Amino acid sequence: MCGIVGLFLKDTSLEPNLGRMLTEMLITMTDRGPDSAGIAIYGTEHKGKVKVTVQSDHPDRDFADLAKDMQQALGGEVTVRVNDTHAVIEIDVAWAAAGRTVLAEIRPDVRIMSTGETLEIYKEVGLPKNVAARFDISSMSGSHGIGHTRMATESAVTTMGAHPFNTGRDQCLVHNGSLSNHASLRRKLRKAGMHIETENDTEVGAAYVTWKMQNGASLGEALASTIDDLDGFFNFVVGTKDGFGVVRDPIACKPAVMAETDQYVAFASEYRAFVNLPGIDHARVWEPEPATVYFWSHDHAPTATEKAA
Amino acid sequence: MQTFDLEAQGLRNLNAALQAQSKETNQTAWEVVNAKGSHAIAVGLDAPIEVNVKGSTGYYCAGMNKQATVHIHGSAGPGVAENMMSGTVIVEGDASQYAGATGRGGTLVIKGNASSRCGISMKGIDIIVHGNIGHMSAFMAQSGNLVVCGDAGDALGDSIYEARLFVRGSVKSLGADCIEKEMRPEHIEILKDLLERGECDAKPEEFKRYGSARKLYNFDIDNAY
Amino acid sequence: MKDDAKGAPRTVPIQSATFSNSANAEIRRAAATGIYDIRGGGSKRKLPHFDDLLFLGASISRYALEGYREKCDTSVTLGTRFAKKPIQLDIPITIAGMSFGALSGPAKEALGRGASMAGTSTTTGDGGMTEEERGHSKQLVYQVLPSRYGMNPDDLRRCDAIEVVVGQGAKPGGGGMLLGQKISDRVAEMRNLPKGIDQRSACRHPDWTGPDDLEIKILELREITGWEKPIYVKIGGTRPYFDTMLAIKAGADVVVLDGMQGGTAATQDVFIEHVGLPIIACIPEAVRALQDMELHREVQLVVSGGIRNGADVAKALALGADAVAIGTAAMIALGDNDPKWEAEYNALGTTAGAYDDWHEGKDPAGITTQDPELSKRFDPIAGGRHLNNYLKVMTLEAQTIARACGHNHLHNLEPEDLVSLTMEAAAMAKIPLAGTQWYPGKPGTSY
Numbered sequence: 011m012c013g014i015v016g017l018f019l020k021d022t023s024l025e026p027n028l029g030r031m032l033t034e035m036l037i038t039m040t041d042r043g044p045d046s047a048g049i050a051i052y053g054t055e056h057k058g059k060v061k062v063t064v065q066s067d068h069p070d071r072d073f074a075d076l077a078k079d080m081q082q083a084l085g086g087e088v089t090v091r092v093n094d095t096h097a098v099i100e101i102d103v104a105w106a107a108a109g110r111t112v113l114a115e116i117r118p119d120v121r122i123m124s125t126g127e128t129l130e131i132y133k134e135v136g137l138p139k140n141v142a143a144r145f146d147i148s149s150m151s152g153s154h155g156i157g158h159t160r161m162a163t164e165s166a167v168t169t170m171g172a173h174p175f176n177t178g179r180d181q182c183l184v185h186n187g188s189l190s191n192h193a194s195l196r197r198k199l200r201k202a203g204m205h206i207e208t209e210n211d212t213e214v215g216a217a218y219v220t221w222k223m224q225n226g227a228s229l230g231e232a233l234a235s236t237i238d239d240l241d242g243f244f245n246f247v248v249g250t251k252d253g254f255g256v257v258r259d260p261i262a263c264k265p266a267v268m269a270e271t272d273q274y275v276a277f278a279s280e281y282r283a284f285v286n287l288p289g290i291d292h293a294r295v296w297e298p299e300p301a302t303v304y305f306w307s308h309d310h311a312p313t314a315t316e317k318a319a
Numbered sequence: 320m321q322t323f324d325l326e327a328q329g330l331r332n333l334n335a336a337l338q339a340q341s342k343e344t345n346q347t348a349w350e351v352v353n354a355k356g357s358h359a360i361a362v363g364l365d366a367p368i369e370v371n372v373k374g375s376t377g378y379y380c381a382g383m384n385k386q387a388t389v390h391i392h393g394s395a396g397p398g399v400a401e402n403m404m405s406g407t408v409i410v411e412g413d414a415s416q417y418a419g420a421t422g423r424g425g426t427l428v429i430k431g432n433a434s435s436r437c438g439i440s441m442k443g444i445d446i447i448v449h450g451n452i453g454h455m456s457a458f459m460a461q462s463g464n465l466v467v468c469g470d471a472g473d474a475l476g477d478s479i480y481e482a483r484l485f486v487r488g489s490v491k492s493l494g495a496d497c498i499e500k501e502m503r504p505e506h507i508e509i510l511k512d513l514l515e516r517g518e519c520d521a522k523p524e525e526f527k528r529y530g531s532a533r534k535l536y537n538f539d540i541d542n543a544y
Numbered sequence: 545m546k547d548d549a550k551g552a553p554r555t556v557p558i559q560s561a562t563f564s565n566s567a568n569a570e571i572r573r574a575a576a577t578g579i580y581d582i583r584g585g586g587s588k589r590k591l592p593h594f595d596d597l598l599f600l601g602a603s604i605s606r607y608a609l610e611g612y613r614e615k616c617d618t619s620v621t622l623g624t625r626f627a628k629k630p631i632q633l634d635i636p637i638t639i640a641g642m643s644f645g646a647l648s649g650p651a652k653e654a655l656g657r658g659a660s661m662a663g664t665s666t667t668t669g670d671g672g673m674t675e676e677e678r679g680h681s682k683q684l685v686y687q688v689l690p691s692r693y694g695m696n697p698d699d700l701r702r703c704d705a706i707e708v709v710v711g712q713g714a715k716p717g718g719g720g721m722l723l724g725q726k727i728s729d730r731v732a733e734m735r736n737l738p739k740g741i742d743q744r745s746a747c748r749h750p751d752w753t754g755p756d757d758l759e760i761k762i763l764e765l766r767e768i769t770g771w772e773k774p775i776y777v778k779i780g781g782t783r784p785y786f787d788t789m790l791a792i793k794a795g796a797d798v799v800v801l802d803g804m805q806g807g808t809a810a811t812q813d814v815f816i817e818h819v820g821l822p823i824i825a826c827i828p829e830a831v832r833a834l835q836d837m838e839l840h841r842e843v844q845l846v847v848s849g850g851i852r853n854g855a856d857v858a859k860a861l862a863l864g865a866d867a868v869a870i871g872t873a874a875m876i877a878l879g880d881n882d883p884k885w886e887a888e889y890n891a892l893g894t895t896a897g898a899y900d901d902w903h904e905g906k907d908p909a910g911i912t913t914q915d916p917e918l919s920k921r922f923d924p925i926a927g928g929r930h931l932n933n934y935l936k937v938m939t940l941e942a943q944t945i946a947r948a949c950g951h952n953h954l955h956n957l958e959p960e961d962l963v964s965l966t967m968e969a970a971a972m973a974k975i976p977l978a979g980t981q982w983y984p985g986k987p988g989t990s991y
Binding site for chain 3: 330331334335338358359362363365377378379382383385397398401402404417420421423436439440442443458459461462478480481535536537
Binding site for chain 1: 355357394416435
């Protein structure tokens with residue numbers, strides 16, 4: 011049970027303000043989710059590099075010498091940018107898999123939040139304003155981002171239980187609602203070899219989407235299949251390198267509202283998350299239909315396209 | 320005209336001031352600025368005052384209204400005018416889900432579109448929507464009138480009781496026990512009045528009427544679903 | 545059994561425990577009618593219950609209080625978290641929500657009279673507030689249910705507390721049903737429905753779903769009532785740890801938790817008997833949630849479902865509840881299922897004590913009916929007196945136990961005052977088996 015915000019910029023001149031705009035949106039959703047918060051930011055890309063965002067409960071210990079140790083193990087350039095409990099490790103894209111293996115060996119307590127060429131995920135337990143402040147999300151720039159505030163229902167309030175969940179390279183997913191078949195789906199997906207860390211229902215939703223895509227589905231197809239295979243109530247917002255998508259369950263009673271202007275497309279659980287966006291008074295504001303997949307992408311014409319992707 | 324800055328003065332002060340107005344009040348015109356999507360604006364009013372809310376509202380604006388006219392100059396969040404007893408609520412923009420839910424009287428006018436579950440469980444309220452309405456609207460609607468100048472979404476009037484539904488455009492699908500009914504002269508009269516109250520220039524003759532087939536009224540296993 | 549023709553002993557006919565007479569009768573009934581069985585009341589099966597718990601009285605290690613001279617307080621305050629006007633009750637036994645519609649007007653009046661005499665509250669139900677009930681109830685809790693029948697802001701303001709009903713123990717996850725036989729003119733008018741049709745109530749609220757929305761609904765209710773009234777959230781016993789926590793996160797002042805022995809006016813028998821948790825399994829989990837949030841006693845816990853006597857009250861409080869609510873027991877105190885109507889119960893195909901077709905409106909005791917003739921049989925003044933007597937007796941019984949355990953207030957009863965008689969009760973209530981320090985699942989122990 012939660013609050014979701016999403017912001018996709020069409021106007022590149024707003025990119026330096028993405029973090030600030032998203033943070034303001036996120037904080038308005040505090041009442042819906044005071045337990046933990048997370049933000050996925052699609053920022054700068056360095057050609058040929060991949061970013062692995064990691065988290066540690068002991069950042070001083072784990073992040074000291076991390077670049078040096080990884081460089082030694084991988085035999086190539088590694089940069090590490092520490093941000094509070096998180097660090098963004100940048101390595102050659104060819105070493106993405108090797109990097110994860112090395113990391114598990116040399117820093118077993120470090121947890122991977124996300125992997126992507128532009129994506130960085132920051133999430134922690136606590137009030138959204140405190141979480142945003144500790145990572146200084148406001149200062150970040152990027153093309154689009156998704157934020158989430160969580161009111162835990164049945165699973166623990168932990169960093170790993172916070173959203174967004176990384177579903178694949180440069181992909182992430184957040185959820186508002188409550189899935190009622192996540193236990194059996196978790197068993198099925200684990201049997202199929204998927205790694206699912208927590209008892210969180212959303213993590214199962216994220217793993218399901220990843221699994222579908224590993225089996226050949228496009229992200230849009232994977233999302234469309236959630237309508238048949240996931241039981242319960244959900245609004246999912248997914249981030250991709252190019253944009254973001256939205257899907258609601260067929261009953262569609264968890265709130266969802268969208269706003270679009272020439273400059274951006276925004277998603278939120280409640281309208282009040284939009285109030286400080288530029289030109290909101292003249293934006294097209296509407297609610298996504300049930301059981302329909304929406305997509306916005308920099309690659310396509312930047313308008314709502316049902317069942318695109 | 321009293322102007323109230325919601326951001327500066329706070330929700331509790333706003334509702335306390337509005338609720339304190341009596342039938343004989345001379346402070347009949349109010350303006351609320353900086354609404355900014357806040358919840359529970361102008362709820363539980365019980366005096367013939369007019370409240371103009373500048374900007375969009377969050378959940379339950381004008382909830383349980385009696386007598387007052389609440390005019391939202393923007394869009395309304397979920398449950399606008401929920402359980403309204405009397406008075407008038409006007410939404411210049413769109414309304415989110417549950418508009419007029421369980422309303423027992425008064426008039427709700429939505430000049431834009433209404434989302435899903437418009438008029439859910441309505442109990443006597445009259446709702447006039449200039450645009451379209453979403454799925455599951457008028458679910459278990461008991462009494463009152465729902466007028467839709469645009470189109471209706473899926474499962475209109477599911478498990479409906481005695482509410483009257485008038486739709487000018489298309490209906491994506493009808494819910495269980497909801498059927499199209501004959502538009503008789505008395506319905507044209509009712510609709511004419513509703514359209515006038517809703518400031519709609521649509522013609523009553525352009526509408527179709529929907530209501531209960533009354534097959535769910537007494538338990539029958541063949542109705543199970 | 546006689547021997548067979550050749551003189552060999554015969555086998556004795558054996559009734560199947562699985563295909564019992566009652567199970568077979570239900571198969572035949574279903575096959576003949578095509579309709580599932582609808583009835584009132586709570587679970588009738590034998591469940592782990594308060595009877596499976598015992599108190600450890602005082603002896604040498606603890607000192608008892610003198611029964612008739614040393615004070616044992618029974619008062620309780622509900623709604624101390626946010627409400628400006630919490631409810632003060634003389635006794636920790638309240639009357640649960642039962643609708644006008646399910647019950648007759650005079651029966652609701654009697655509940656108000658009895659509860660007020662005893663210094664406690666009564667609760668409306670899925671049919672709105674009646675004048676009889678408001679007039680005769682010193683403290684009245686107004687329920688906000690999914691159906692919102694009769695809901696209006698005036699009643700919201702003239703009640704003493706508001707109870708947002710998410711679910712009830714008899715049917716967590718289910719809606720309501722009042723068959724046409726009971727939709728009289730007055731009931732129909734209060735519910736804005738045509739007379740004589742079956743009234744269905746939704747299983748979810750019409751204008752919110754989930755704790756994040758509930759928080760906003762509670763804000764609205766507080767704004768309408770000037771933040772004066774305590775807001776209760778009532779849940780059926782299913783996942784009490786999470787649900788208690790979420791009700792509190794949504795802003796509840798009081799959590800009302802109803803186990804599967806708790807009654808309903810009418811729902812499917814399969815729902816009553818196969819969905820939900822016994823109340824003794826619910827209380828410790830709800831208390832754990834309150835303790836984990838450091839709000840035990842600050843957010844009050846009212847429990848219900850099968851409370852019959854002062855021992856049950858004392859046990860519920862010892863497990864950590866602040867108060868209990870009674871429904872079925874209150875109806876019996878009023879005269880429901882009284883053997884004096886046995887001939888009429890027989891005529892309805894049942895017997896006193898087993899009558900549960902309250903939805904049919906033919907109650908010989910005149911309590912669960914809208915039939916004017918049957919209603920006349922019930923005297924609300926005598927009924928109120930009986931309820932008051934019964935509440936007094938339960939309170940005295942609970943005090944007797946509390947004093948024997950050395951407590952000067954019912955609220956000082958604690959889990960350590962209890963032992964379990966059965967493994968099931970020990971595991972569910974997390975109370976050691978009598979004579980041991982152990983219960984199944986006790987942390988740090990192996991099974």
